[in-house]
Amino acid sequence: MxxxxxxxxxxxxxxxxxxxxxxxxxxxxxxxxxxxxxxxxxxxxxxxxxxxxxxxxxxxxxxxxxxxxxxxxxxxxxxDNNDFDFNFPIRQNQTHFEIIHKLKEDYEQTVLSTSELFQLDQLKHTVHAMKKAKVIDVYTSAGNIPFALNFQFQMLEIGIRVHVPIDEYQQQLTAASSDETHFAIMISFEGRGLLAHTIPLLLNRNQTPILLISSPDYPLDDLSFQYHLYMSHHEDHYHKISSYSTRLSLLYILDVLYTCYFELDYEENLSKKLHYYHHMTSHQ
Structure with missing residues (x-):
């Protein structure tokens, strides 16, 4: 819980x-x-x-x-230090030593707060739905795309193909051609833009199950999402130095998803991963 x-x-x-x-x-x-x-x-x-x-x-x-x-x-x-300023963990004229330790505290607080937002039943059902799906699609935008591509790479290392449509046309086309055999992962911090409206509408119409990864502040005004995992929500959307906390929180969630998926067939997935890399390096 x-x-x-x-x-x-x-x-x-x-x-x-x-x-x-x-x-x-x-x-x-x-x-x-x-x-x-x-x-x-x-x-x-x-x-x-x-x-x-x-x-x-x-x-x-x-x-x-x-x-x-x-x-x-x-x-x-x-x-969990409620007085920590996640938007401005670093102030002007701080030393390199202070910067190192302030960012360390930022990351520690972020991992702690994200871990406490996990609902174990949601995580379990999500991973089993991913396992059941024939196709996994990840929908996100802007700075979150590299994290989606990293998740795609991790899954490919164990032989699971994940699609990450990047531009809006590709996302709409992928959602429109989806069906109940697909599993959609939507990453949207607070439900802005195309991801909040058009994509879920298309996916629901095609009966594609959806995992939403978002801030707890995401405006849930319907039941479009079957599964929901939460990112840490300490940072302001704009008023900050950088998305230190939000980025790490998303990476942590995607790594947990990958690792839980890996664990379902631990020996087989480990064998596949090592087998692929053996073939890649055997001719060198």
């Missing part, structure tokens, strides 16, 4: 009362663990039923299970 703190941050259908409890947990997790239902109710100015509705929306049996989830995740939550 997704880290409970990440789940509290990204769930969008909380009522006002449920939001008050969620916010209290995020701001005072240690105190929450030591409070009973009435104390939480009084502190947050909500009814006790709001607390149990919150648990129900989190697919938890009650307050006791919620506290178990919080207790199991609290150490990582405290490691």
């Amino acid at each position: 997704m880290n409970i703190f990440a789940l509290l941050k990204i769930t969008k259908d909380f009522t006002h009362s449920e939001k008050a409890v969620a916010q209290f947990i995020l701001e005072h997790p240690q105190e929450f663990l030591n409070m009973n239902t009435k104390q939480i109710s009084d502190e947050c100015f909500v009814s006790t039923s709001s607390i149990y509705r919150l648990c129900d929306k989190l697919n938890l049996s009650g307050l006791s299970e919620l506290k178990v989830k919080i207790s199991g995740s609290i150490d990582n939550y405290f490691k």
